[in-house]
Amino acid sequence: MPVLGSRWNSGAVDKAERLSAIAFALSGKVLNAARLVDVLELLIRPGDRVCLEGDNQKQADFLSRGLAAVDPGIVHDVHLVISVLGRPEHIDLFERGIARRVDFSFSGPQSLRLAQLVDDGRVEIGAIHTYLELFGRYFVDLTPKVALVAADAADAAGNLYTGANTEETPAIVEATAFRNGIVIAQVNELVDELPRVDIPGSWIDAVVVADRPYAIEPLFTRDPAEIDDVTILMAMLAIRGVYEVHRVKRLNHGIGFDTAAIELLLPTYAEELGLRDEICTHWALNPHPTLIPAIESGWVKSVHCFGGELGMERYIAARPDIFFTGPDGSLRSNRAFAQMAGLYATDLFIGSTLQLDRDANSSTATRGRIAGFGGAPNMGSDPHGRRHASEPWLALARADDGIARGRKLVVQLVETFRSSGVPTFVERLDAADMAGKAGLAIAPVMIYGDDVTHVVTEEGVAYLYKADNVDDRRAALAAIAGVTPVGMERRPELTNVLRAAGVVAYPEDLGVRPSDARRSLLAATSMADLVRWSGDLYDPPARFRSW
Amino acid sequence: MQRIVVERAGGAPVTRRAHVGAVASGNLEVLCEPPAGAGARITVETSVDGYEPIWRATLERFLERNPIAAAIEINDFGATPAMVSLRLEQALELAR
Secondary structure (H helix, E strand, O other): OOOOOOOOOHHHHHHHHHHHHOHHHEEOOEEOHHHHHHHHHHHOOOOOEEEEOEOOOEEOHHHHHHHHOOOOOOOOOEEEEEEEOOOHHHHHHHHOOOEEEEEEEEOHHHHHHHHHHHHOOOOEEEEEOOHHHHHHHHOOOOOOOEEEEEEEEEOOOOOEEOHHHOOOHHHHHHHHHOOOOEEEEEEEEEOOOOOOOOEOHHHOOEEEEOOOOOEEOOOOOOOHHHOOHHHHHHHHHHHHHHHHHHOOOEEEEOOOHHHHHHHHHHHHHHHHOOOOOOOOOEEEOOOOHHHHHHHHOOOOOEEEOOOOOOOOHHHHHOOOOOEOEOOOOOEOOOHHHHHHHHHHOOOEEEEOOOEEOOOOOEEOOOOOOOOEOOOHHHHOOOOOOOOOOOHHHHHOOOOOOOOOOOOOEEEEEOOOEEEOOEEOEOOOOHHHHHHHHHOOOOOOOOEOHHHOOEEEEOOEEEEHHHOOOHHHHHHHHHHOOOOOOOHHHOOHHHHHHHHHOOOEEOHHHHOOOHHHOOHHHOOOOOHHHHHHHOOOOOOOOHHHOOO | OEEEEEEEOOOEEOOOOEEEEOOOOOEEEEEEEOOOOOOEEEEEEEOOOOOHHHHHHHHHHHHHHOOEEOEEEEEEEOOOHHHHHHHHHHHHHHHO
16 A cells, blocks of 8 residues: 555645645535536646547536636646547637647537637647547546546446446546546436446546536437438449448448448348348447438447437437447447447448548648547558458458458548539648648648548549559549549540459449439438338437428 | 530430439539430530539540430539539430
């Protein structure tokens, strides 16, 4: 047992001092919500590293609003570590001088304000991380002194129930609690008995009942009504040109209408192709409502989730054979484990992007915004090291020398133009010019071209992993890049050679007729259809209801 | 509004009239009918100005893939080149 005050135990001494300073506001582990700002002023010292739980789904917004209200004369120069700088008060922290430095992953809604603050010299960006990298650094050199997290409910002992939206709470709390940091959890309610314990109370220093339930966004809900014929054509090409060719069983889908269309074609188009049980059986995926028809049709064996999705709770609880659920029946999500699964256990990642260059480097960073990427750079990468040799992974091995390893399939699914006049394929990524301006060590590239194995557009599929050299690789990409600047470099004679070698496939090479791409192929064409498929168990948020 | 015309000589005439798509945001309508003379003539009316080279490249590639004789009218409301190409293919499917 270490002795308090010994030279090996300064962290515990510090923690004990800080907790005694806030004891006045605590009753057991329950913190008086009315004293939150006072408590934060006593607890957090200038220069402290503070983790605010905020991701692209749930946000500890009661605590972040409290932190933004402290006196910057007392609490200043905080080093904020956070997954998603998503709320206005996150940026207020820097405007008010409470925080000075940030390490984060994604800043979607606040990306313009963040870029402005960087220009004004009000914020120092440590780095833009991927989720896994940030979680990893919590256990190495970015361990929080104070973590402010969110849960659905707590009991008096501080045990937490995080339910369907467990997400990254366990990773943050573990890194903080086991290094003598202080963990405060905001909860929607205090109860006598929790449905299940997601985080043990001995890891938690204080719980506080929030003024309203934590903020959460239905980020993965895509209305089938908005899927157009071009998106359906691209989904048909992905199914025939990638999933069917490589027998992709274990996979992750990015966020977006392109992959939602694939999910909605499984019980119809892919079923007619006889692909049931041959593709798309095991998923690392958020609970996408557009996967409901495939689940109900018996296509899906299992789904492990990064986070929850508003409205999907009852449906998931009624499908415990498919989803990871607790003894209480509700979903258990875990972002760190799902990211790990996406890296090492899946055959394929497929997702969209805003820009691709001729080497297939991809970025969603565009001028004037510092948006970051969240999990995509990990999901959209081949971790290169040893892993289990699944059939699709092994099929991408290039050499046959007895030692060759395979590759994870990393697929970019993009329309050649994002809108009329805005090409997806560009000669130079906007990201290439952004690093210097934002004081970043590296350009904000989302997925590096050398990890990309396939690119699918409405024009066809480029099997980049099959190209023998960089010229062929660029020619293969140009062959499906339409009338973009990259696509105008297409040379018909070389394209024919690449088609014959199977490096490029056009729709007719894959048995896809573009004129067949119609909305009637979708298993559901509206939110109401998804609700019907679910047997009325799916309960979409109001903004997605037209009835 | 901008008007763009692309013509190409020769090709097999389409036999029927066809109409696909609708003039709605990000969409377009395509009317395809047998030609008055020989060759193909595509007339575009677009609500978005300034993208004539992209239109010409898109339409010329379509006619290269499909050497037809036809009179085609396009009314565009900001569709992407992918949507333009797909609607042309759909119209041709019905008109052949």
